[in-house]
Structures are given as structure tokens and as C-alpha cells.
Amino acid sequence: MxxxxxxxxxxxxxxxxxxxxxxxxxxxxxxxxxxxxxxxxxxxxxxxxxxxxxxxPRASNVRADSLAKGGRSRVFGFPFVNGFAPSWLAAHAGQEAAI
Known part of the structure; x- marks a missing residue:
């Protein structure tokens, strides 16, 4: 916010x-x-x-569900907070949504 x-x-x-x-x-x-x-x-x-x-509900939002699952599967060496999604995450979500 x-x-x-x-x-x-x-x-x-x-x-x-x-x-x-x-x-x-x-x-x-x-x-x-x-x-x-x-x-x-x-x-x-x-x-x-x-x-x-x-x-x-997450079931009603396939993209959010994909992002949440993808975020849990990645290991970060440092905390990262930003108003924009990293390019790799956006690309990954686009591929997941297309499946």
C-alpha cells in the first residue's frame, strides 16, 4: 500500500x-x-x-495460485520486497497460466 x-x-x-x-x-x-x-x-x-x-479463493484465481506455489518452491538467499515482480517470476506465471 x-x-x-x-x-x-x-x-x-x-x-x-x-x-x-x-x-x-x-x-x-x-x-x-x-x-x-x-x-x-x-x-x-x-x-x-x-x-x-x-x-x-485461490481456486478462483489460477494465476495467484501459480505464483504462490512458484514462490514456495524457490529458495532465496536474502529477503526481497519490491512493488514489481521479478521478470523470471512473471515469465514463470505466464507459462503456468498457459498450461
């Missing part, structure tokens, strides 16, 4: 296959271990003109 804001995006619809996370965000359930992250999500989401987050 921070990267989207930095890029000037002010309207966003996020989708996740983590139903529990969506419920935590939308229903504001009390989960003390996640409180700092949920607070950050609330602050960041308020900076968007239009913000929504929705649950989408």
Missing part, C-alpha cells in the same frame, strides 16, 4: 486469498498479535480516495 501511494495511486482494490485477514480488516476483530499491522493498514487505507479489499 505504501508503494502504491508513493507511485501516486489513490484508488485501489486489493484481493487476498487469506479470508481470516480480510475478516480482521473489515470486522475489526480483536487480535492483539496483529494490532500493529492492522493499525498500519487502517492508516494507509485512509490515504486512498477509494480503497477496498476483498476475499478471493
Amino acid at each position: 505504501q508503494e502504491l501511494l508513493k507511485a501516486g495511486r489513490r484508488e485501489v482494490r486489493l484481493e487476498s486469498d487469506c479470508e481470516q485477514l480480510i475478516k480482521l480488516i473489515e470486522e475489526e476483530d480483536d487480535w492483539p498479535a496483529m494490532a500493529p499491522e492492522l493499525d498500519e493498514i487502517k492508516v494507509l487505507s485512509s490515504e486512498f480516495i477509494d480503497f477496498s479489499i476483498a476475499y478471493i
Whole structure:
């Protein structure tokens, strides 16, 4: 969300296959271990003109499922966080989706 804001995006619809996370965000359930992250999500989401987050089952999103499985099968020597997918991952997902 921070990267989207930095890029000037002010309207966003996020989708996740983590139903529990969506419920935590939308229903504001009390989960003390996640409180700092949920607070950050609330602050960041308020900076968007239009913000929504929705649950989408992984079975309904073949590309996300392929990316998740591909990400678990790769071993990284260092943590990597970026707003853009590496070219090898995008190419791999395209091949998986075509199968």
C-alpha cells in the first residue's frame, strides 16, 4: 500500500486469498498479535480516495495460485520486497497460466 501511494495511486482494490485477514480488516476483530499491522493498514487505507479489499479463493484465481506455489518452491538467499515482480517470476506465471 505504501508503494502504491508513493507511485501516486489513490484508488485501489486489493484481493487476498487469506479470508481470516480480510475478516480482521473489515470486522475489526480483536487480535492483539496483529494490532500493529492492522493499525498500519487502517492508516494507509485512509490515504486512498477509494480503497477496498476483498476475499478471493485461490481456486478462483489460477494465476495467484501459480505464483504462490512458484514462490514456495524457490529458495532465496536474502529477503526481497519490491512493488514489481521479478521478470523470471512473471515469465514463470505466464507459462503456468498457459498450461
